Amino acid sequence: MENQAVIGVVGLAVMGENLALNLANHNFRTAVYNRTVSKVDDFISGRGAGKPVTGCRTIEEFTAALETPRKILLMVKAGAPVDACIAELLPHLQPGDIIMDGGNSFYLDTVRRERELKKQGILYLGVGISGGEEGALNGPSLMPGGNRDGWPAVEPILKTIAAQVDGVPCCEWVGPEGAGHFVKMVHNGIEYADMQLIAEAYGYMRDALKFNNEKIHRIFSNWSRGELAGYLLDITSDIFTFKDPESGALLLDKILDAPGQKGTGRWTSVAALETNTPVPTLTQAVFQRNLDADKELRIRGAQLLPGAAPDENDPMTADEIAEEISALESALYCSKLCAYAQGFALLKAAEREYGWPLNYGELALLWRGGCIIRARFLNDIKAAYDREPGLENLMFDEFFRDAVKRRQDGWRYAVAASALFGAAMPATASALGYYDSIRRADSPSNLIQAQRDYFGAHTFERKDRLRGEFFHNNWTH
Structure with missing residues (x-):
């Protein structure tokens, strides 16, 4: 299909809308979708007018508008809405497609999602994004992590839209699983x-x-x-x-x-x-x-x-x-x-x-x-x-x-x-x-260990013995 989008953005709240504009301003044709369809219409006729943006009113239309492998950036509220969005997308995706979560998701949720989607052939990335609405529009700091196999396809896009300092993009691969969201x-x-x-x-x-x-x-x-x-x-x-x-x-x-x-x-x-x-x-x-x-x-x-x-x-x-x-x-x-x-x-x-x-x-x-x-x-x-x-x-x-x-x-x-x-x-x-x-080589916590051993027989190590050897004292006799 001609004029297919290079990347898609799901969620047109402030951050999602500004990131979509950032992508479009860098000449990446961008498909956008929002559950409340009126936001798509308002965006296309407003801030997105005249830009390489494709407005989509259904998930089917959205996924069909993307070149393969599909590259999808989720900008929805962290937690259950992310899982709901993934579930809605999955029937329309194929192995090798890439989902990026750009919200403030809990890193262990990202670990779980990356592992579950890997089994289905979907490459999941947790992308930490910082900079607020101004950064989203003009160049944020990006901290991508997750399934490394998805990184080469999105690297040139993310590094282009990121903030640049001394010619170096504030975007680099962080690590596997939930590392991006942890950072x-x-x-x-x-x-x-x-x-x-x-x-x-x-x-x-x-x-x-x-x-x-x-x-x-x-x-x-x-x-x-x-x-x-x-x-x-x-x-x-x-x-x-x-x-x-x-x-x-x-x-x-x-x-x-x-x-x-x-x-x-x-x-x-x-x-x-x-x-x-x-x-x-x-x-x-x-x-x-x-x-x-x-x-x-x-x-x-x-x-x-x-x-x-x-x-x-x-x-x-x-x-x-x-x-x-x-x-x-x-x-x-x-x-x-x-x-x-x-x-x-x-x-x-x-x-x-x-x-x-x-x-x-x-x-x-x-x-x-x-x-x-x-x-x-x-x-x-x-x-x-x-x-x-x-x-x-x-x-x-x-x-x-x-x-x-x-x-x-x-x-x-x-x-x-x-x-x-x-x-x-x-x-x-x-x-x-x-x-x-x-900076204190000798802390007063030796007293804490003595107290713990006194009331609970939790044992202690000695300064005059090797580490790893434990002792108990009968403090009442």
């Missing part, structure tokens, strides 16, 4: 932490230092031109000066402090628990969203619970204020590093747990453009894994060791100052706790 999940876990760390720095400047939004804007703008440069710092700086169209006042001050979430941060924490991987900063960011979402609880807490009583009659000098700002910058940098170290540790755990060979330096490159956590910082991470591909922990790299050495006094000062003032910075504090824990 995207970890990306989101780091994103949760990054956003929380930025919010804590803002909260300290607003509440402890009494800075107005304009002054905070100038500080974040300055930070965004330095080593902290990245997308989240850029948009944060913009937010502080954006005016509310209704009132003309600053919009940020009108927004209720009750954040939402879609679950990928929680999945990261669960995966960390299941693989015995400590990710306290990533998890604290999830906990803090849960706590902050309960606005009524916090209002009641503000009424009932006493806090610190800082001396309001002792204003800081200009030099002291500059020191505070510098300390906050150091705290944000070091805590951000800890968040990435925890995320990459979780990726290493997945490699051990599931046998997925992951290239950590390449993953850092995938996140340099298009995605939410894109930042200058990632070039340093790539360099760290180039120096030592088997790096045990990102914090151990020589570049980052030196960076923390230069900044840790400010980091510690910021955490201590926030505690003394009563300005909650739990993610920042957890990052410092993580750093101090991994």
Whole structure:
């Protein structure tokens, strides 16, 4: 059939529509289908008008419009809708056809689907996509994984529509089965932490230092031109000066402090628990969203619970204020590093747990453009894994060791100052706790082992014996 589509997109919500436009704008003839047919009609007559897009009103029409092997990108809600969509497509597919799930699917669901569809000859890929609606339209970060046999057919398409940094597409094969969605999940876990760390720095400047939004804007703008440069710092700086169209006042001050979430941060924490991987900063960011979402609880807490009583009659000098700002910058940098170290540790755990060979330096490159956590910082991470591909922990790299050495006094000062003032910075504090824990050769957990053996005869190892030899003591005699 003439003018058959190179690729098809199922689901025309914001992300699906923008990805379809991205494909069409790169001259890939694209078939589109949506269960609500009116969305197809609106798209074809609206944003897709005049572009190489074929609108389809049934699954039969959609699959018939695709060249073989068919390449289908699902952009539907994660969970049961993905399974329902696959079931609807299957009677119209043939062995060798490729299904890509571009939603935020749970990685174990992707493992299950990839294995089930392989038995039927269908090549299933879980493609992590980051960048929001802007990235979907102009170039997202893509993290494809799944059945490797499907990769050669879609590689030139995905690499063309992905974000490009220094001529390199932010898209590369990640690994088998659910690796693509696992990597995207970890990306989101780091994103949760990054956003929380930025919010804590803002909260300290607003509440402890009494800075107005304009002054905070100038500080974040300055930070965004330095080593902290990245997308989240850029948009944060913009937010502080954006005016509310209704009132003309600053919009940020009108927004209720009750954040939402879609679950990928929680999945990261669960995966960390299941693989015995400590990710306290990533998890604290999830906990803090849960706590902050309960606005009524916090209002009641503000009424009932006493806090610190800082001396309001002792204003800081200009030099002291500059020191505070510098300390906050150091705290944000070091805590951000800890968040990435925890995320990459979780990726290493997945490699051990599931046998997925992951290239950590390449993953850092995938996140340099298009995605939410894109930042200058990632070039340093790539360099760290180039120096030592088997790096045990990102914090151990020589570049980052030196960076923390230069900044840790400010980091510690910021955490201590926030505690003394009563300005909650739990993610920042957890990052410092993580750093101090991994650098401590002798922890106090020997006491925990003694307690466990005392009440439950759980045994313990001895410092003066070889590892792997266990002992029990009769503590009551």
